[in-house]
Amino acid sequence: MIQTVIFDMDGVIVDTEPVHHFAYNQHFNDLNIDVPAEMYATFTGFSTKNTYEKLKENFGLPHEVDVLVNRKRELFNDAFDKKEDLYLLEGVENLIKDLHSKGMQLVLASSSAKVTIERVFNRFKLHQYFTYIVSGEDFPKSKPDPAIFIEAARLSGTPIENCIVIEDSTNGVKAAKSAGIYCIGYVSPHSKLQDLSLADKIITHFNELDFETVKGLH
Structure with missing residues (x-):
């Protein structure tokens, strides 16, 4: 589970x-x-x-x-x-709130610098939902190197087989799979020329996911 x-x-x-x-x-x-x-x-x-x-x-x-x-x-x-017209991607806030309210642990593993993550999390008040934040600047190699996801799973205290990753990039999907973690590839309208074919499941909108769906993935 x-x-x-x-x-x-x-x-x-x-x-x-x-x-x-x-x-x-x-x-x-x-x-x-x-x-x-x-x-x-x-x-x-x-x-x-x-x-x-x-x-x-x-x-x-x-x-x-x-x-x-x-x-x-x-x-x-x-x-x-x-930039005033900066918004969370459609449906993701509802998914985050749904997962969090039902006891799913949420961890961020982003290639962005800590200062950028803080700017986003403060602007959209996301700290309350996430247990850990892992930044790519703490690792010598970027995704597709799996180190960031291995560390995120370790911090969560959850076995790798009980974690999933949500990614929108070729490098991110490769990193998740190299870490041995189930990966959902999100076809982001904004990320061009990305190959998500290695993902275990591909979605085009976050309304395709909810707590019950996620809980049962394996």
Whole structure:
């Protein structure tokens, strides 16, 4: 029986991707580099640090990775605070409340930095529903490396076979399956060019899930 649901954040709970995209593109312009859409899509699920490691490698950037990361975060935070039309994805708040009210443990495992997670959780008052928050910045490798999900399951105190992951990215689904965890792939309207075929179940709307459905997955 499923006891813990591990949520990704970007593209699953909230769509901050347009804000990230805006901040990254502003930074790419400043750096005078041209990042094709196909390359950008491969960064979905990566931490900011891993993204800039790849960009530094591909474009021979002379800057330190930490300097690049901090500049992009400044641009993101500025854009995030100004963006008024930022909402939770349709149906996800009802699902979170339903699962939580019936005793399901909820854990967040997001590639986002802690400061970004805090901004989202404070804005939408989500702290009350989640037992643990795990950020990708605490791990040397991003998804598809399974470390973040293994740690989320460990913190939850739930055996891996009693956990599920909800993910919207190719890298996230691969990470969940590498961790040996049942994975629901969410076809997010905002996450482009993602392959969810390795997921155990694929949904297109959160109204396809509720406590009883989730509890019985295996």
